[in-house]
Amino acid sequence: MPVFADYRGLPASARGASIALGNFDGLHAGHRAVMSAAREAGEGAFSVATFEPPPHAYFRPMDPPFRIFRPERRNEAILGEGADAVFELPFNGEMASKTDEEFVRQVLVDGLGVSHVSVGFDFRFGRGRMGHAQRLASLGRALGFGVTIVEEVKALSEKASSTAIRQALRAGEPEVAAEILGRPWVADGPVMQGEQNGRKFGYPTANTNLGELIHPKHGVYAVRVRIDRDGDWMPGVANFGRTPTTGLRDPLLEAHIFDFDGDIYGRWIEVQMIAYLRPELHFETVELMTVQMGKDVIEAKKKLVAS
Structure with a gap:
């Protein structure tokens, strides 16, 4: 290069x-x-x-x-x-x-x-x-x-600027960020070994630390995911945040890819943030959280079909 x-x-x-x-x-x-x-x-x-x-x-x-x-x-x-x-x-x-x-x-x-x-x-x-x-x-x-x-140069009704993109991402408006960028914003990084809680609940996730990348609004997103900067974009749902139900920790992006269960630890993952679904919540029980995760999957699929 x-x-x-x-x-x-x-x-x-x-x-x-x-x-x-x-x-x-x-x-x-x-x-x-x-x-x-x-x-x-x-x-x-x-x-x-x-x-x-x-x-x-x-x-x-x-x-x-x-x-x-x-x-x-x-x-x-x-x-x-x-x-x-x-x-x-x-x-x-x-x-x-x-x-x-x-x-x-x-x-x-x-x-x-x-x-x-x-x-x-x-x-x-x-x-x-x-x-x-x-x-x-x-x-x-x-x-x-x-x-x-x-x-x-204008994008939407405002100046096309990096500041406007950051404001949109921090506000949970990935569609606005995508309009200014000309494409969906991508969070990327190496897949790290997590706590594997998602697998226990039936929703295995690929986890990555955003590090120096801007941290978008905490919550659940409809996403598309690609592995190793190659191949097709796969539909999924992701949470960015501190998992208040299972134990607070530093913010982490956890992406669940629909109909995928491969071992990708250590590989590079790209996550297109398509739509914000809801804020990160604290649930009284893991069972209630799991029910909501099922609803999140349904809503994410709807958003992805519409996008």
Whole structure:
């Protein structure tokens, strides 16, 4: 995979591209518009430069998880859109201290050797977010590269933004998130050994810890599941939360795949969140919980047929 973890020491073949620059978490319609502008502006290679970790994670490390995509999924999606390479610009103390002009000269010109840069209208850069899109355009004219500023892109009735996607997921509105993303949001990770309570109740689950991925609203969802990033999407129902009936623990995504009982421990699972069914509840007995799980399966099947 043509992914570079720095802007320094690049091979000559990687330099000189038309670059789409930004965070690209989620790769929504606004991001794709910035990428299209970079592709159309350049005569040679078209690449994407983003920050890793995201500046938010550097400045506010104690905040709740917020990533829409894991870096690997983000990069895979970017390359799937036709980019020749992805540059993960290391965001650390050194990067955070650069002025807007230092960033442009040292990273974009000396490092990436850009021929053109495309950014969104609200792009900010440099120490304390001092630089903006118009400032980038001015520096580009002075230093010999073109700049395209992409105006606001709408999704539904609001700006297509990663913030709007996060708000929808935290509100239990995966359909809204999917509308902004252009596809269902996917939670993914390795299948871990769980308590196997689901198997005892007749609903075996594949469990994964979301880690740095954004935590959606706790509750039960209609989902589609794929294993090892390959094959068909299988219908199912999932719970994200702390299982208050069987014993509180850290939030976990537990996906029950309909008519499937394979051993997939240690394998990679992808879970498309299709519809929110209900909040996570505490039941007085396991029997009452099991009855509700049966109702959840019926409701999830209805939602999946309708989606």
